[in-house]
Amino acid sequence: MHKALWVIAFFHLFSTLAFAQPLSYDPFFVLPSQQGYKSVDLGVDNIDSGQLTDATNFLFMSKFTPDDKVEVGAQFTFGFLNDSASNFAALTVGGKYSLGEQRAVALNLALPAGDIDDPGISLGIMNALTLTDQIRLNKQLFLGFLDGYTRGTGIIVDALIEPAFLISPQMTAYLDFNIASNTDDFGNFLAVDFVPNIDWIMSDGNALNFSLKLGLAGDSKRQETGLSITLLRNM
Secondary structure (H helix, E strand, O other), X not given: OOOOOOXXXXXXXXXXXXXXXXXXXXXXXXXXXXXOOEEEEEEEEEOOOOOOOOEEEEEEEEEEEEXXXXXXXXXXXXXXXXXXXXXXEEEEEEEEEEEEOOEEEEEEEEOOOXXXXXXXXXXXXXXXXXXXXXXXXXXXXXXXXXXXXXXOOOOEEEEEEEEEEEEEOOEEEEEEXXXXXXXXXXXXXXXXXXXXXXXXXXXXXXXXXXXXXXEEEOOOOOOOOEEEEEEXXXX
């Protein structure tokens, strides 16, 4: 699943605010797969582990590949257990276009729905580098434009560096470094977060991802420890 044994996982960076629009419909780093591939993700994303019932979002993501080079999808975010978000908080739609086995570009739209009043657009580039049979380095850069992402200030810059380690056919570990800021004032908006996470393949087509989210550096780094659990179902 997800390119054979590699379930390329990256729970996409949320800001230190109680809720921020995701820059991609896909909460994980996954390059486009073969034609006909379908996937559904159901996730629980806690922003503050000390407030499990007051700062937790839920996500539903569905995607498919109508062509070997094209993937399209949508993510719905719900704030059922988040005091700072609506029950229906946000909707992001988008697509990826493969530039080869290890590269792709992405386009996403933040729709004015739920807690998001204005549209936004994000552009991204993705690259995966296989170092050994067990080690892979995933890299990603997204830029967010328009008020749906920027809230009227600058351009959002969001980067990922993700070493991935194949531990066994059922388990892959990731050490995600998320670096985000805004071109209006790169220093004051800088957030460097560390998100170690692991994929556990339970059965053919089914996996669980567990992640821990920690703030490392920058004035806008994550202030509280976060947790997330996501069920991935491939069809």
